[in-house]
Amino acid sequence: MTLHLLFCSRFVVLVIVLGFHFSSICPAQWPDRHGPTLDGVAAAEDAQGLPTHWTFTDNVAWKTRLHDEGHSSPVISEGKIWLTAATTDGTKQFVIAIDEKTGEVLHDRVVFENKEVEPLGGAQGFNNYAAPSCVLAPGAVYVHFGSYGTAKLDAQTADVIWQRRDLKCQHFRGPGSSPVLVDNKLILTFDGVDQQYTVALDTATGETIWRTDRSTDYGDVGDDGRPLRDGDMRKAYCTPLVVKVGNQTQVLSVGARAMQSYEVETGREIWTLRHNSYNAGIRPLWLTDLKLVVINTGSRGAQHVAVKLDETTRGDITDSHVVWVREHGNPRFAMPIEQDGLIFQVTDNGVLSCVDAANGDEIRKLRLSGDYRASPILAGENLYFFNESGLGSVVQGNRDCETLAVNDVPEMATTACPAVSGGALFVRGKEFLFKIAVSSK
Template sequence: MSHEKRPSLGSGKDSICGNRFLPLSFRKNLGLAHWKLNLRVFLALGLWALVGLPTRADWPEFRGPWGDGHVSAPGDTRPIGLPLHWSETNNLKWKTEIPYRGWSTPVVLGSQVWLTTAREDGHDFFAIGVDAETGGIRFNEKVFHSDNPEPLGNGASMNCYATPSPVIELGRVYVHFGSFGTACLDTRTGQALWKREDLRCRHYRGSSSSLVLFDNLIILTMDGADLQYLVALDKQTGKTVWKTDRSVAWNDENVPGQMAREGDQRKAHSTPLLVTADGKPQLLSAGAKAAYGYDPRTGRELWRVQYPDYSVAPRPLFDHGLAFIITGFDKHELWAVKTDGQGDVTDTHVVWKLTTNVGRYSSPLLVDGLIYTITEEGAVTCLEAATGNVVWKERIGGRYAASPVYADGRLYFFSQQGITTVLKPGRAFESLAANSLADGFMASPAAAGKAFFLRTKTHLYRVEAAQ
């Protein structure tokens, strides 16, 4: 029944999460974040090995609880029960119209789903809270207003004014609209606990980089045409804790003081990824002309690798000491980079490069030592993470901007035409299903419990197999 109303990794060993840094609900607030049982219950049950693990019902940030598109924890092979098939009339629990326009991923915690949206002219910016059980809109809060937003220009075909995804934890949701503002809202009331509107850069064709939560910090990526930096805010107060400028030399001023193409080749759209490298937390961040490893506590740059590309959008991946980075919009190559270097490691730490059939918008997936990347035109490439050797290539049709997810032994790819193609991972191409919803996908999906929360260009869906 539907009712319409007005989204295993390689076996790393650096942490209990499998060679990955413990994201979001792994972060020193065990009694606060994503627990339905308190710590005393865990102690009584002797479940020390599970302390810090998020509940299976959470999708707290862009690309999920691990930041890599995996629904389950690394090594967790228990079936979830997410649907293989759906349509506008099959396995659809509810469908809710979302006002205005937004490409942000929904975030899910318990009975709440939050997402952002904005007027198409960029004057008003909203946070929307939806009841996960009924699909009813519980909050529709105007968070920011701009009198003179810069037009998206030719970026309007792929971007909008509400593309960065929120982050949610118990009692708080953090929303971000690039230089238009960042805010923390109380999820019980919808009211702002703090706001920042003074973090400037010229996004030129709109912002896309999503928020990252680390311990007590909310980390923002501001890769504009004029200014390029990362900044960490105290999540309780919104005050700046550290700020780090990108260090790469641009070498793009044909006339002194005048950037080529209005600084277009200095901007980027990627979201950083938190990992554990050599036993220490590291923030992997892909920008224009270079990718970086940072200390997330201080913002100190640890290493960088340089390339000629810009406007990178996909989020990095990480496994077995390698960062997997798509370099940008123009050449859009996939590089494997060792993360144990210092300074400029371009000539010493690049292990391999894939130079063709790499996606410029969708983030890649890594499952059991194989990476899957999809181009805007729907060409999927499977390659070995250790060597970069291509295993197979197939075209599945459609056009793609949303990032895929992995769950229940399946790869889910979401097209701009509204088709979700489901593939079986492995060394041979195998298609399992193709599902259709109206309006198409720009936003990446979320999953919680046995349900997908899918945002099309106009609606939010809860897709779940009938019980």
């Protein structure tokens, strides 16, 4: 594990990171859909003074109207908030930049126009054509729309520096995996019906550094990947996690029927873990102290599987490295959060569980109203949950899970992860982006 100083534009904060180089993203306040350390945890300075109560007007600094639709989460750097949107039919895909202090729209432009658009496989309303989130580096914004295109933009002008439109797959129900930055590489995941692969692009040029196809045996799924019958059995939406195990940096990626670990420099497969589900959409959770990675297997009987990793881990580890399995009561969409050896998670229908990270045993369970697709965040000692009806709940991040506040603002109904910066929450509703901050009144 390595100590890094993060020299941000407004403060200096010492954090313990996962052990690989965050050099490409560390100046940002919330550079990735899951925050500065990719695990939903806000930096201490950004979390300071965060409100626990708000209404339609109280503690709302501003709200900015958005157009069209998107599941992408806001990301924040250098005073700008970035997100994407797309028309309902997918023919136009946009990037939007909003001033963090004022809510003013700074850039709103079409990045890609599509003459041919793949239908969403009968899932209209569940997914859309702007689901992957942006990822930020100093001076750069990386936008990704799956097989429709990937681009690097100038963070000041929003001009396109490079783009790729040749990385294809049949998404079947639309793209969902967000890009990941590590050193000079942009990692992209394509888990479609017809092909499933991970690719690393050079952040300076957009050229391919490596591409690795999944080695998964899909069993009874036909080789032609016929979408009408078996499409889901090859599909996944997972955003990978990059973590250092021993002296080796690995890309941990969960797909349908199996997950793989890849060497970040070459794309070589290091190990694989088989499972029986599909449509995996939750990023793996790395438990640093325990050297465990917790994966969610997907939508059919979603399991949480904790896997012990060390620098000797190789090959098929399904029968050798699993420490515990949580069979039931797991989410399909919202990423869990770890705090002081406890895992907190919320299911699609609002059941919050506190789980012992060492053995998977349930410690506490309570009901949060509504349905959840957005991942929670941890700010200081408090967990923040936002549901699809606009309910924002604040819960203590300890064994008691005491509910501190429940804030009902229907306009904040969301499917996107919230972001934290400068003592404020940023929530993408269906029509507006909100800044929630303690009022100066």
